[in-house]
Amino acid sequence: MIPPVLVELAWQFGLLSFLAIGGVNALIPEIHRRVVEMEHWMTNADFAQAFAIAQAAPGPNMLIVSVIGWKVAGVAGALVATLAICAPSSMLTYAVALVWDRFRDAPLRGAIQQGLAPVTVGLVLASGYILARTADQTWAAFAITGVTVALVLVTRVHPLWFLGAGALLGALGVV
Amino acid sequence: MSTASDTPVAALDVPTRRALFVGFMHVGVQGFGGVLPFARRMLVEQHRWLTEREFTEVLSLSQFLPGPNIINVAIIVGNRFRGPLGSLAASVGLMLMPFIMVLVLAALYARFADIERVRGATIGVSAAATGLIIAMGFRMTRPMKRIPWQIAVTVLTFVAIAVLRVPLLWALAAIAPASVAFAWWAQRR
Numbered sequence: 001m002i003p004p005v006l007v008e009l010a011w012q013f014g015l016l017s018f019l020a021i022g023g024v025n026a027l028i029p030e031i032h033r034r035v036v037e038m039e040h041w042m043t044n045a046d047f048a049q050a051f052a053i054a055q056a057a058p059g060p061n062m063l064i065v066s067v068i069g070w071k072v073a074g075v076a077g078a079l080v081a082t083l084a085i086c087a088p089s090s091m092l093t094y095a096v097a098l099v100w101d102r103f104r105d106a107p108l109r110g111a112i113q114q115g116l117a118p119v120t121v122g123l124v125l126a127s128g129y130i131l132a133r134t135a136d137q138t139w140a141a142f143a144i145t146g147v148t149v150a151l152v153l154v155t156r157v158h159p160l161w162f163l164g165a166g167a168l169l170g171a172l173g174v175v
Numbered sequence: 176m177s178t179a180s181d182t183p184v185a186a187l188d189v190p191t192r193r194a195l196f197v198g199f200m201h202v203g204v205q206g207f208g209g210v211l212p213f214a215r216r217m218l219v220e221q222h223r224w225l226t227e228r229e230f231t232e233v234l235s236l237s238q239f240l241p242g243p244n245i246i247n248v249a250i251i252v253g254n255r256f257r258g259p260l261g262s263l264a265a266s267v268g269l270m271l272m273p274f275i276m277v278l279v280l281a282a283l284y285a286r287f288a289d290i291e292r293v294r295g296a297t298i299g300v301s302a303a304a305t306g307l308i309i310a311m312g313f314r315m316t317r318p319m320k321r322i323p324w325q326i327a328v329t330v331l332t333f334v335a336i337a338v339l340r341v342p343l344l345w346a347l348a349a350i351a352p353a354s355v356a357f358a359w360w361a362q363r364r
Contacts, residue, residue: 019343020241021351025308029336030343049288052301053281059203059273060210062243066274067281078278082270089242090250094262097251100236111362113239115355118325119347120238121315122332128309129337131301141302148306153313162303170299171292 005073006080012039013065013084020089022120024062028127031068032134041072048135055163062086140175190224192257196268198222199249203269204276210245210269218252225252245269324361328354 012034020027028051035041042050050071054064062085069081103109136142148162169175190198198217206213211234218225225233237247246266253265287293319325328350335346 016343018241019347020243021347022238023242023244025311027343028308029340033340033342048301049284049297050281052297052304053284054277055304055307056297056300057273057277057280058206059277060206060243060245060269062246063273063277066277070278070281075278078274082274086243086246086266086270089240090246090262090266093237093240093242093247093250094254094259096240097236097254107362108359111359112355113235113358114325114362115328115358116239116351117315118319118328119332119351119354121312121319122329123336124308124315125312125329125333126337128305128312129333131305131308135298135301135305137298141298144299144302145306145309148303149310149313152307152310159307162307163300166299166301166303167296168299170295170297170302173291173295175295175298175302 003073003076006076008039009069009072009077009081010084013069013081014088017085017088018092020085021116022123024060024065024085025127026120026123028064029123029130031064032130035068042068044134046071048131051131051135056167138175140169144169144175188223190222190256192261192264194222195253195257195261196264198224199253199265199268200272202245203271203273206245206273211248214245214248224256322361324357328357 016027016030016034019030032047036044036047047068050067051064053067054061057063062082065085066078066082070078073080132142132145136145144166148166151157152159152162198221199214202210202213202217215230215234219227219230233248233251234244237244237251240247246269249265249269250262253261253263255261257264284293284297316326316329319329332346332350335341335350336343
């Protein structure tokens with residue numbers, strides 16, 4: 001018998017897989033809505049921690065899904081959630097890749113790309129907004145977010161330095 | 176046209192499944208704060224499995240399809256050289272180590288979360304990572320600066336998802352087709 005919580009994880013993240021246009025960063029508001037607000041699997045603080053842990057590890061940023069799965073149902077939960085977010089979209093990608101080259105110059109392809117781009121940007125900005133409200137509980141944390149945004153936009157510093165600086169400031173008790 | 180996907184460019188290397196697995200595994204382990212730049216370096220510069228142009232095409236297709244972009248890249252590249260098993264080798268290679276490492280991190284965190292400094296560091300990391308995402312969003316607005324309808328769609332999507340908290344499925348079902356129709360109309364003018 002498969003534990004119901006694993007079925008629920010597979011169902012929730014499997015659905016989200018198809019909605020993840022613009023990658024998993026664009027999905028964060030929806031994941032937050034389902035996991036924190038609807039299912040009550042974790043608190044706001046847990047969600048912010050899962051996000052931080054996923055960002056601190058190397059690899060694709062979809063790892064937040066693995067951490068959520070782990071938090072909800074251990075290693076099995078992590079595996080199920082990760083497969084659920086990857087497999088459906090991967091199969092779709094596989095199928096589309098087989099025929100895509102034939103439509104290389106189709107005008108509809110251009111319209112789809114031009115039309116989806118601003119939706120993706122809106123989703124990514126919404127992710128930033130939800131994360132700032134979830135993760136930044138103090139003025140100092142808010143300031144770290146703001147300074148990071150400003151510096152990323154005007155300099156070419158490697159992103160890892162900002163995570164390192166954030167960790168250091170946090171460990172020193174600034175936030 | 177269709178032969179382009181069967182034989183990419185004769186001058187470039189054709190990787191084995193094992194090479195795909197190992198190549199993408201390196202990408203997964205290196206990619207702190209964004210994996211795509213490392214994937215480009217591995218595919219185009221290091222192994223020369225793809226030309227710059229081919230990489231851009233693979234990437235734009237990956238971004239347009241749902242799912243994690245980098246995994247879509249692995250699926251497409253794997254399939255191009257070694258069929259479905261190539262896709263499997265590339266994507267599992269990509270995910271294996273990061274998956275294990277993030278679980279180790281999560282377990283370590285759960286064990287040491289009582290320590291004030293560990294908790295503080297986590298809050299600091301997530302505050303900085305939030306800044307990275309917001310900055311990425313702003314960067315992505317740059318190409319559409321002079322296209323009013325695209326800016327309107329961006330604002331509408333943001334308000335629907337972040338402020339009104341409309342479920343993603345409904346928001347996408349309403350906004351995406353309208354936006355694509357607009358792009359189609361703008362293109363034909």
